[in-house]
Amino acid sequence: MARFRQYQQKLEHTYSGSGSSTATSLEPPGVLAKLAQQAGVTFNGDAPWDIQVHSDEVYQRILTQGSLGFGESYMDGLWDCLYLDQLFHRLLSINIEEKLAGWGRFHLMVQIMRHRLFNLQSSKRAFQVGEQHYDIGNDVFEAMLDPTMSYSCGYWYQAEDLQQAQINKLDMICRKLQLKPGEKLLEIGCGWGGLAHYAAKHYGVEVLGITISKQQQKLAQERCAGLPVEIALVDYRDLDGEYDKIVSVGMFEHVGEKNYPVYFDTVNRLMKSDGLFLLHTIGIYKTIHRVDPWIDKYIFPNGDLPSAEQISSVLNQRLIIEDWHNFGHDYYLTLMAWWKNFEASWPTISAQYDERFYRMWKYYLHSCAGFFKARQGQLWQIVLSKRNRADIYRSVR
Template identity: 60%
Template sequence: MKTSTFELVDAQRVPKPIADMLHNAGIRINGSASHDIQIHDERLFNAVLSHGSLGLGEAYMNGWWQVPQLDEMMFRLMRNNADEHTKAWTKMQWLMLALREKVINLQAPTRAFQVGEHHYDTGNDLFEAMLDPLMIYSCGYWEHAQNLEEAQLHKLDMICQKLQLQSGEKLLDIGCGWGGLAWYAATRYGVQVLGITVSSQQQQYARARCAGLPVEIELIDYRDLQGQFDKVVSVGMFEHVGLKNYPAYFDAIQRLMKPDGLFLLHTIGGFDKTDATDPWIDKYIFPNGKIPSPGEIAEHLDGKLVLEDWHNFGTDYDKTLVAWHVNVENAWPVLKANYDERFRRMWTYYLLTCAAYFRARKGMLWQLVFSHRERPSVYRSTRPRF
């Protein structure tokens, strides 16, 4: 997104805490480098000092500041742990968010469909423009890929190989999105698939994509599922489960997976434990989300499942998010008929700030493979080469 030609605010008017934070991250105010911030409205200062990351994001949506390369500026801030400074300025806000997560089950069954309605039902036209042809809305696997489509196909095949899918098996896809993995597994590996989602638009799209295949797509919460499956997979859904529901989630996996089955969990992870979700992301993108730390996953596995493999390729999410942003920008001449400029700035901030999060290695991308202790055969980890 190009920098505006609006009048710039005098750098001398920037409050010292903000000026110091930017300086320490190597960011000049109204400088000429691609990562330098251009400030157009002094209301930015109170927004950041009063509301931290929420204020910074909303100020960007309002056009109060810009930067030629948003992801690089945010990377420098995150690498320098600037988020810790803003948390110190807004202690009460973070305390309230942390208290909310402790007191309320934000991902209770009665709230399970909120994220679908808020985010995944935004509009299939947006996601069709942003994603690859199979509409895979999760991190691609870029080790041997030349473009987004290849990265997603390689990721899908790696999942199927890690699950050791065999023709005729029944696969449960928890959080099936627009049906890309279900379609791939059914057509390439000959399995039957039950995909579940909390988005009505995803359900309709996935059913149309998988018409004529041994694939069912249902609008249902994972806690309400019955039956047993040879293999279970969950891609990009665990971030919506919530810490209070990890016991119920892993109990459901235990119950739904056959004794000799395998379960693959593909999830974003955090470098360290957090008490609350970033308030801007929670308000505008993924309500009620929770990114797990390694310990928060591990502590809920005792006596339940055997961890067979833990694979991190988090830096690949940086490439994936940047590719999505390029796709949206290229499609904007068409998309702008349905989305206004404020939405465009919100979506840009979402994609490029998240890219910076992974570039700074605050965010990880994990694929974990689990089995029952009773599984008779030995599991051999795989890292396919394409």
């Protein structure tokens, strides 16, 4: 059985839609046409960011299910768009999800109540995102990512390609942490070991990297063989010990607001008094108590993007902010580079997946690219310390 069929079964969802029809001139309801027009988008128009509709079922799904219906109908082949990233940039620039909220109010309220009432990132749920997303197959990520296997935003200043942007990011993190040979570095959410490998090799530190993905652990161990690096399959709440420096790259998005206090208390407990902690995370431009339902269902279950307000509030009386660096636009460049790699590698890996997976992955990367280009999404690197740290911190770029 193909891997994506197994992946679909985990979702426990019966998909609707029977594929695309031959109709190409179906008219949208007036409300959708007007909203699209505000974004400079036309249904069945001639611009490369226009939506080409193959079935009028698309309109019903958008009006009744919002983002989830829009994404699932794309996966079902009911509409297409030449430049998906530009489409999402335009739609998100006018806050389309808020304008449609009245039509999909039931689904919106379910999302909000779900996040308010339940701890979706509890210890019992911690491994769900690993099983559903990161464990789909290392071949997908090896095809998409650069040789460092960095699944987070690159730093494109003075970089001409994805690999250099990721090396720039890795080195900048090490310099921001002021790593010194012999220090112990804890990496909360180590991915496939790219940063652990780089820090151990180039800065001479001893690294403990933790992940909630078995596939990530296996490959990270292979890639870091021969270096003073340990890769453990463990939740951050279960850690003990003391570390000179701590780093977390692209993992905080899975922590959840209810768990922010215990997360930073854990960092405080594990970090030496003169240590430094670097938090690399996606941020959102305003506080909202919900996530995109399509992303939640198909890509990052139980994810929760923080706002600057939420982070600064929980840091109050816990840790000192030494530096706050935003380079969110670089994520647009990173995502589009990932898509270019994925598309080029699709003929090689397609035997293990199917067309629905291809459309899902294309929608994922392009919608996120539009999210960052519209500046709803930010990318923050925040350097934190304890109040009793004696040394003066100098910002690094």
